[in-house]
Amino acid sequence: MVRGGLMGGLDDLYQQLILDHYRNRRGRGRIDGASASVHEHNPVCGDECYLDILVVDGRIADIRADGDGCSISQAAASMLTEVAKDKELGEALDLVEHFRLVMHGDAEPDEDILGDAVALEGVAKYPVRVKCALLSWLALRDCIADYRETTAMGG
Amino acid sequence: MVRGGLMGGLDDLYQQLILDHYRNRRGRGRIDGASASVHEHNPVCGDECYLDILVVDGRIADIRADGDGCSISQAAASMLTEVAKDKELGEALDLVEHFRLVMHGDAEPDEDILGDAVALEGVAKYPVRVKCALLSWLALRDCIADYRETTAMGG
Amino acid sequence: MGNSTHTALDATALRAEFPLLATPRPDGGAVHYLDSAATSQKPQRVLDAMDAYYRETNANVHRGVYEMAAEATERFEAGRDAVARLVNHPREATVFTKNATEAINLVAWAWGVRELREGDEIVVSMMEHHSNTVPWQIVAGITGATVRFCPVTPGGEIDMDALRGMVGGRTRMVAVVHVSNTLGTINPVEEIVAMAHEAGALTMVDATQSVPHMPVDATAIGSDFLAFTGHKMCGPTGIGVLAAAPGRLEAMEPFLGGGEMISDVTTEGSTWNDIPWKFEAGTPPIAEAVGLGEAVRFMEEIGPERIRAHEKVVAQSMLDALDEVPGLTIYGPRDVERRGASFSFSLDGVHPHDIGQFLDSKGVCVRAGHHCTKPLLRSMGVQSTARASAYLYTTDDDVIALRDALVECREWFGAA
Amino acid sequence: MGNSTHTALDATALRAEFPLLATPRPDGGAVHYLDSAATSQKPQRVLDAMDAYYRETNANVHRGVYEMAAEATERFEAGRDAVARLVNHPREATVFTKNATEAINLVAWAWGVRELREGDEIVVSMMEHHSNTVPWQIVAGITGATVRFCPVTPGGEIDMDALRGMVGGRTRMVAVVHVSNTLGTINPVEEIVAMAHEAGALTMVDATQSVPHMPVDATAIGSDFLAFTGHKMCGPTGIGVLAAAPGRLEAMEPFLGGGEMISDVTTEGSTWNDIPWKFEAGTPPIAEAVGLGEAVRFMEEIGPERIRAHEKVVAQSMLDALDEVPGLTIYGPRDVERRGASFSFSLDGVHPHDIGQFLDSKGVCVRAGHHCTKPLLRSMGVQSTARASAYLYTTDDDVIALRDALVECREWFGAA
Numbered sequence A, B: 001m002v003r004g005g006l007m008g009g010l011d012d013l014y015q016q017l018i019l020d021h022y023r024n025r026r027g028r029g030r031i032d033g034a035s036a037s038v039h040e041h042n043p044v045c046g047d048e049c050y051l052d053i054l055v056v057d058g059r060i061a062d063i064r065a066d067g068d069g070c071s072i073s074q075a076a077a078s079m080l081t082e083v084a085k086d087k088e089l090g091e092a093l094d095l096v097e098h099f100r101l102v103m104h105g106d107a108e109p110d111e112d113i114l115g116d117a118v119a120l121e122g123v124a125k126y127p128v129r130v131k132c133a134l135l136s137w138l139a140l141r142d143c144i145a146d147y148r149e150t151t152a153m154g155g
Numbered sequence C, D: 001m002g003n004s005t006h007t008a009l010d011a012t013a014l015r016a017e018f019p020l021l022a023t024p025r026p027d028g029g030a031v032h033y034l035d036s037a038a039t040s041q042k043p044q045r046v047l048d049a050m051d052a053y054y055r056e057t058n059a060n061v062h063r064g065v066y067e068m069a070a071e072a073t074e075r076f077e078a079g080r081d082a083v084a085r086l087v088n089h090p091r092e093a094t095v096f097t098k099n100a101t102e103a104i105n106l107v108a109w110a111w112g113v114r115e116l117r118e119g120d121e122i123v124v125s126m127m128e129h130h131s132n133t134v135p136w137q138i139v140a141g142i143t144g145a146t147v148r149f150c151p152v153t154p155g156g157e158i159d160m161d162a163l164r165g166m167v168g169g170r171t172r173m174v175a176v177v178h179v180s181n182t183l184g185t186i187n188p189v190e191e192i193v194a195m196a197h198e199a200g201a202l203t204m205v206d207a208t209q210s211v212p213h214m215p216v217d218a219t220a221i222g223s224d225f226l227a228f229t230g231h232k233m234c235g236p237t238g239i240g241v242l243a244a245a246p247g248r249l250e251a252m253e254p255f256l257g258g259g260e261m262i263s264d265v266t267t268e269g270s271t272w273n274d275i276p277w278k279f280e281a282g283t284p285p286i287a288e289a290v291g292l293g294e295a296v297r298f299m300e301e302i303g304p305e306r307i308r309a310h311e312k313v314v315a316q317s318m319l320d321a322l323d324e325v326p327g328l329t330i331y332g333p334r335d336v337e338r339r340g341a342s343f344s345f346s347l348d349g350v351h352p353h354d355i356g357q358f359l360d361s362k363g364v365c366v367r368a369g370h371h372c373t374k375p376l377l378r379s380m381g382v383q384s385t386a387r388a389s390a391y392l393y394t395t396d397d398d399v400i401a402l403r404d405a406l407v408e409c410r411e412w413f414g415a416a
């Protein structure tokens, strides 16, 4: 559609759940002695994301995200920390991949998998904002890859 | 005018006098022991012009042009050798300048000055062909400049 | 439309000539396009001129003897005449590129790669667009030269004392923006050019944000190189301009090689065409030059002074309107004599992306991000800003819509 | 219009879609446009697509959060998808430039200036367009490398034995044209690419004259770089394409620096965006990409195989017709399987300029000159030729008009 402004209206993009996560961020901060950490940024707006995970017995025992960004990126990070916590690393990667496909319009969102992050569904229609939503999620993917590489090398 | 093909018809550009000079070139060839010589080319079509002058007592005692080219460039060279012969160098430069102005549409052609070359008037309407008509004439200008420079240096 | 500088420009009437602005949004509201610093809208006559070129006389230029090719060449070169006239510059030293960025890179590569040495310095300001920063960094990387950044004052102006301290015997190039796309600041480019020339350095003025908005006299500025872009001045995408000192251009070895820019090509080597064509390799942006020529005629009919006068009025309205929005911080000068009509701002508690998105739902188009000035934003301690930028078609309506939407936005995101 | 390769293309019907061809000349005659090797005519739908872009959703791409900017980005990137699909190439390795010439220069400068050393050799064929010769000469001049020219046989083909003798351990780049704009020759580029790769050299295929006229599979050709241009394939001026091997593009340092191509810019240095954007500095040719995308869809609906089949028929008609003109010499291959539909020729006793001018008076547009292939013409011992070149809209009418005008021309200039 051309020149219609926000397609489904503001409420479609900014669902209440999103604004709620934005105003009350869960899982914010850093982890002392994290198993792996990454720092990513969105070249479009300069937004940054620090992501730390603590891995215990192959599970994400703790996960925290820090950095500034727009409501979408902050809410996405907040939702991620909730839904990824306690997942096995493989499960977490599947989760990220599912979310990525949803954001690119290549999969229907599954609430059982995504939890609150299902509310981000409307973002898929806004290509520029997709990067915001994905920033922390792809950071988790990179973080797990880093972790696996380090532990593989370490022994 | 757009897409009209030749504006005044072929005859306007290719006057009989032009075709006559083209088919029967005057002053063609080189001069042994020329006072000055230049070699110019038209980058658009690759046409070349060799121009030689023999200067005696400040006058162009002989002038010859060689090289291949289209009817316009050949006729222009042929006409040039006729009209420039026996001219004083300063006069010859004035002649070239008048022809140049005519070709660029900046002066009305004066038959007393140009001789047969007045028939080239119609070329002014064809920017690409102006270069063809000017090739040998500007060569004469450069030739005279070279001559003056060499004689000034030589003594 | 008269050309008197006494009558103010009637922006509301002008909008009728811009199809995108004249067409209401599906919900019936007007389009409040406040992103002209990114790209301007195009008047119908510019689109018509390009269309007519393609429909009537489309042919490759410079080499054709047939009438249509000669006519194409004439329309193309008339575009150059228009652009050269607008900035009071010799036409033969007015080179068409694909955008302002290529114009700057042309100099960085053609001159810089061949001339710069280790120890040489290129001075740029901290408020340069990436297009006037990164080419110099790249060429410095190849040659071993150094790029130095002159700081910007808290008021958003080039720190002239610092600049005087930086420009010296090692300086080979001083590259500055005429009007900042992020802050709106108008820089004293004549003074900077004189300072650089005194030190024996060359100068590049990025006039991308000045030429569309005010009278710019390239000869009076006197820089070695001056760059701008077609799509920000009512013209099409795909064309930019490098206005160079003629002698400088004659002396420079070419940049891109190919058709059109040669005099002769042999297996032993090649010789070059006259300027400006020596720097225009390959088929040029023909329809684009035709369109840009028409854009210039449009600007000339209005008059660059009147455009500037109008934008000063709009800038003052913007300042007043933005001041009414609680929690809003404007970056850059507040004096409309020292700035253009581009305003970057922050809104407490609302991220620029969210501002941009919310405003869009109200029909207000603004940009959110770093505006290709990351070093500047970092030096100001922000990651991104929202930016509203005006042009000759901007009305009070647009300014009021912006203000109202910003007030609502703040409430909506719960920042109030 | 069907896409079956069984039905021949109906060029007469297609002409109706090209406004310039559909409008008769003032004297009532048809326009016999036989200069498509210089630039093609444009179907109305391509002009409409660009117009719609400017009227509906003109905004700068990639950075805008507002809807119109997102839509602009989508239409722009859809142009890239179309182009990539046409030549069967990954979209992320399909870079937009301003023309084919810039695409080749991009590689010459970005790769060549950084990688070439004294003693290194670049091998080109003698039939290259200046755009695939001069960039290499320029970069050789900067780096001390050498450009070697592979001869062309009297039949107008690359001398493959000579090429095998030239490509060896010192060869860093082999640059060849797919279809010659002057001779029409189709070169065995797959074989040449394989030969170069075996020697460890990179390859540049200039596909400017093949992509518009026949199916071209960049992946099957397998060259490191392949260049072509929009305005010769029913698209607008101001846009070209570099289709590169993705890994090659990833590994290469950038060329033009500026907006869009960066990931981060700091005063200490910069990092680069992902491909293809890493090589697209500044505002890209947005409307032009939209127009080129539409041109590709137009070509796809007809089908590149059918275009090629049609041009083979036209080429045979051209050969037959030109053979009927006394004193006419055709350059290049006579077998339509080995050539495209561009014909260079000489007419005894009439200079190409005069041919071009005379033919124009009969409504026949041909080119006269060196066609940006001076080394080739010099090697053939001629200074210039006339050239008639066909495209998908060329009809038998055009060919007959050409023949008749040539016969008359010869008489008129008294060469008969």
Ligand SMILES: Cc1ncc(COP(=O)(O)O)c(C=O)c1O
Pocket: C259, C281, C282, C283, C284, D037, D038, D099, D100, D101, D102, D129, D131, D132, D177, D179, D180, D181, D206, D208, D209, D229, D230, D240, D372
């Ligand atoms: C074979 C060939 N290569 C390259 C080019 C250059 O194309 P452009 O002028 O669009 O850069 C041309 C056309 O002029 C050509 O025919």
Ligand SMILES: Cc1ncc(COP(=O)(O)O)c(C=O)c1O
Pocket: C037, C038, C099, C100, C101, C102, C129, C131, C132, C177, C179, C180, C181, C206, C208, C209, C229, C230, C240, C372, D259, D281, D282, D283, D284
């Ligand atoms: C100050 C300034 N310089 C340079 C540019 C680059 O212009 P373009 O993208 O047309 O090359 C821009 C616009 O983006 C700009 O605002």
